[in-house]
Amino acid sequence: MFSKSTLSLIELPNHFIELRFDRKNESVNKFDQRCLTELKEACHELTQNSAVKGLVVTSAKPTFVVGADITEFGELFSHPPEKIEQEFLTINREVFNALEDLPFPTVAAINGIALGGGLEVALACDFRVMSESAKIGLPETSLGIIPGFGGTVRLARVIGPESAISWITTGLQNNASKALAIGAVDTIASNDLLKPAIEFLENANSGALAWRDVRAKKQSPYDLSASELNTLFDNAAKFVQTKFSGHYPAPMAAVNSMRKSILLDRTEAIKVEARYFAQMAKTETSKQLINVFLGDQQVMKHAKNLAKTETKIEQAGVIGAGIMGGGIAYQSAYTGTPIVMKDIQQNGIDLGISEATKLLDGLETKGKITADKKQHVLDKITPTLNYQEINAVDIVVEAVVENPKVKHAVLPEVESQVKETAIVASNTSTISIDYLAQPLARPENFLGMHFFNPVHKMPLVEVIRGTQTSESAVAKTVGYALAMKKKPVVVKDCPGFLVNRVLFPYLGAFMQMVHEGVDFIQIDKAMESFGWPMGPAYLCDVIGMDTTVHAANVLADGFPDRMKYDFTTAAEHLLKNECLGQKNGHGFYHYEKDERGKITKQHKQEIKTLLSSITESEKNVDEKTIAERLMVVFCLEAVRCLEENIVERPVDLDMAMIYGLGFPQFRGGPIRYIETLGISEFVALADKFGEFGNMYKVTDTLREMANDGSKHFYQ
Structure with a gap:
């Protein structure tokens, strides 16, 4: 019927159509100029087909749509604000408004991640079905901008301005239960989203669902008195001033945009959003936050490419329990790599297990893990006072006291107890890797793996290459850091390393x-x-x-x-x-x-x-x-x-x-x-x-x- 490089239109029974995002040769869907153009063409095609009675928007990827293509922002944001504003007004009119104005009911079937433009395209639909494991949000303020595809307008009318302010200014991802409770989606489903989505279309066509009223609510001024408006947005401004410093203007811009647009119809409201979006796009803050976003992608891509060259770490060990060792053990176990935690004293073991348990208790209290998950993680940590359990590990991290003499005594002992192919890493923050390697028989398998405290919160791991460290050891250690959900940066040995x-x-x-x-x-x-x-x-x-x-x-x-x-x-x-x-x-x-x-x-x-x-x-x-x-x-x-x-x-x-x-x-x-x-x-x-x-x-x-x-x- 209609097939392009980023999306297709597929006929379903009962004159329903599936608009399926499926970007060729890539793992995720995203809104770049090509995708926006093809979505515009698809909406035109649908408008011309008088037989269509409903549309389901889906994704063939494990995620829905991850958002806009940030790599295109550099060129776009180099233009004057007037041109940026006009560009986004055109996109909204020709793409997102066109989708919202289709002459039949529409449903978004949200699987996986739907962020930024991904949520905005779902908001342009009349109804939203969300999988149990999906996450949605508008994180644009973390890039120094505000939503630009109608997000501030539609979300405020769907979930109310107070909740929309919270979602947009914090930029947080929201799970399915929260999204349903607040009205951002209409139902939660398991793996098969197409069936409940089609049920929405059937009910809309039968008159059981007043889909035109739902659509009109998004396009009309919000029902809010002047006094209610002032109270709500004055409180929102105070919240933003308290939570965000003046260095981050986007959250306040989002509040101001919604304040000025909430009592306008869709056409005028989107003009307000586009104007604020263009203003934020030209700030130095936006420029640098986008640089950070792209820089993070570069660093992680480089690390993943390096890790691909070697086999995965299947079993880890840590020498020296306590707070740091317990933190390393927790992070390894929680992210799926079993770990042996060794100490020379039982009180050290107890402290390490206590640290891991405390962190897991915190997650359980917050409802982020179940009791079964907590026990499953603890079962992946093997505490021991001897080396017998260590001899099968692929990597062992030494985390004893930051004392050169102590480490010189411990490291050769550890090396003698592990298999010849095992990597020995020191969690030192300052001591020379070449110096620590002096008494070792296999310095090619030795390097630094510097975690930052607290381990579970700090994302960086410095992987420190000594003069004799092999490329294989570096690559495997980088892979282990990635498996632990850390951000590894490889550095050369010198006093203090890099940080x-x-x-x-x-x-x-x-x-x-x-x-x-x-x-x-x-x-x-x-x-x-x-x-x-x-x-x-x-x-x-x-x-x-x-x-x-x-x-x-x-x-x-x-x-x-x-x-x-x-x-x-x-x-x-x-x-x-x-x-x-x-x-x-x-x-x-x-x-x-x-x-x-x-x-x-x-x-x-x-x-x-x-x-x-x-x-x-x-x-x-x-x-x-x-x-x-x-x-x-x-x-x-x-x-x-x-x-x-x-x-x-x-x-x-x-x-x-x-x-x-x-x-x-x-x-x-x-x-x-x-x-x-x-x-x-x-x-x-x-x-x-x-x-x-x-x-x-x-x-x-x-x-x-x-x-x-x-x-x-x-x-």
Whole structure:
């Protein structure tokens, strides 16, 4: 009847038609220009066929439609906002409105994922059938934009503006039960969605379902008084201001768009949406969030291609239980890879199992897993005090104390107990992989696998290649990290590897400013205003002062010209006075549990008094200067890591800082941040702070780029 490269029209009994999305030679359906054009043609074809009595929109893929093709945004968003606005008005009129205006009832059969444009095409239908395992949502604000295919208009009328505001501003995915309860879909079905979808069409044709009334509701102004409108959207604005910083304008734009369009008919309402969409498309935030989205895809694609070259890890092990070992064991077991957890003491085993159980209990309490699933995960963790269970594993992760002597003793012992083909990985955060490999008989099977704490939350895993590490070991370890639902980035061995090497000059600049007399609370506020999830003082407390000082010493030994300081740092002084941070409740800040058991952060004057003995007289510095000083050293060390090939590509570096440290996503990563400032402008900024030491010294290559007028690290 009608067959194109992304979709087809298929005749069903009783004059019904199936519009089936099935993008050739690809695993998912998405809305790019080709698909939109073909959907427009299909709607025209359907309009011309007077015999059609109903349409079911389906997908032949495991998912419905994952959304728009983000790779096309770069070209489209380069145009003036007026052209972007007109483009989306045309798409809405000729595609989504055309689907919604077909002269017969329509049903979307949502299997798998329906996000962004995928949900918007379903909303253009009169009814929606959703599979039990499907997820739907409008995540556009996570890209710095708002829905542009009518999502703010139709969703607000289908589920009500209050719920639509929540869905759109948070961008969360919603399961079938939530979608049904809120009215986003009309029924939930198991695997066969076509049968209940056809029943909707039959009932619509018989008059049992008033499909024209359903359609008219989406196209008409919402029934809301002026006072109700003001109360609802004033509260929504307050919610968005509280939840999202001013660095993320899209959620507020979505609220404002819905506020201005909710009392308009469809034609006028979509004009409002298109205008706000175009405004957001031109923001720097949108540009960088899209870069992050595409960067994530690049990093994961690279990792998956690498993992394909080797066999899958079937059985894992972890040496050293406790919090970190328990976290690794939990993550491995939860994602499907059985793991042996070994320790030399029963209390270590108990702590590791307790950590895994605590995490699973949390999921069960939230209704995310069943008791059977919880037990199934725990059954995949084999606790042991001896090596007998370890000898069959494909990879073993050493997670003992961060002490070179201890690791030098443990690693050869572990190597002697595993099969010759097994990979031995160290979960070290700073210690040289080549140094740790010295006593090993098979250094080609040894590397670093650095997890970040807490393991279950932090997405990054640094896979650290030693001088003698084989490509096979790297590929298998990357595959294991992917199986654990982590984001692996392969880096070369050096003090601190990639993430900590870049982080500690930043913390060093912070320590230097505190030494100069700048208030650490002011510094924290400045960096939070810059976009970091927490300031450097709070970060030291979270890491632990003992760990912070240890890592700083490793980096100082590795890079003494710029990371060794001629003064006692605040972290060293706090550690000396047994202020460990959150580990014992006292650090830069004081920590107590509130009545709900949540840890709260407080400031106590005695800490400033304690630090006064190692700081100069009080010094006032504006927030802009604070952020500049800390970010210059952070970005300069990132550039050095690129120049030294510690990491292969700028995208790997930027994504590692976002995954591992929470670098502000709206700034795109340190390399994107330099590009945004301008390379020559960044060099001039670094030179301005040259008096503060070698950590501000610009590399020769970077200065050449500035002198040559280079604008990009990314090719």
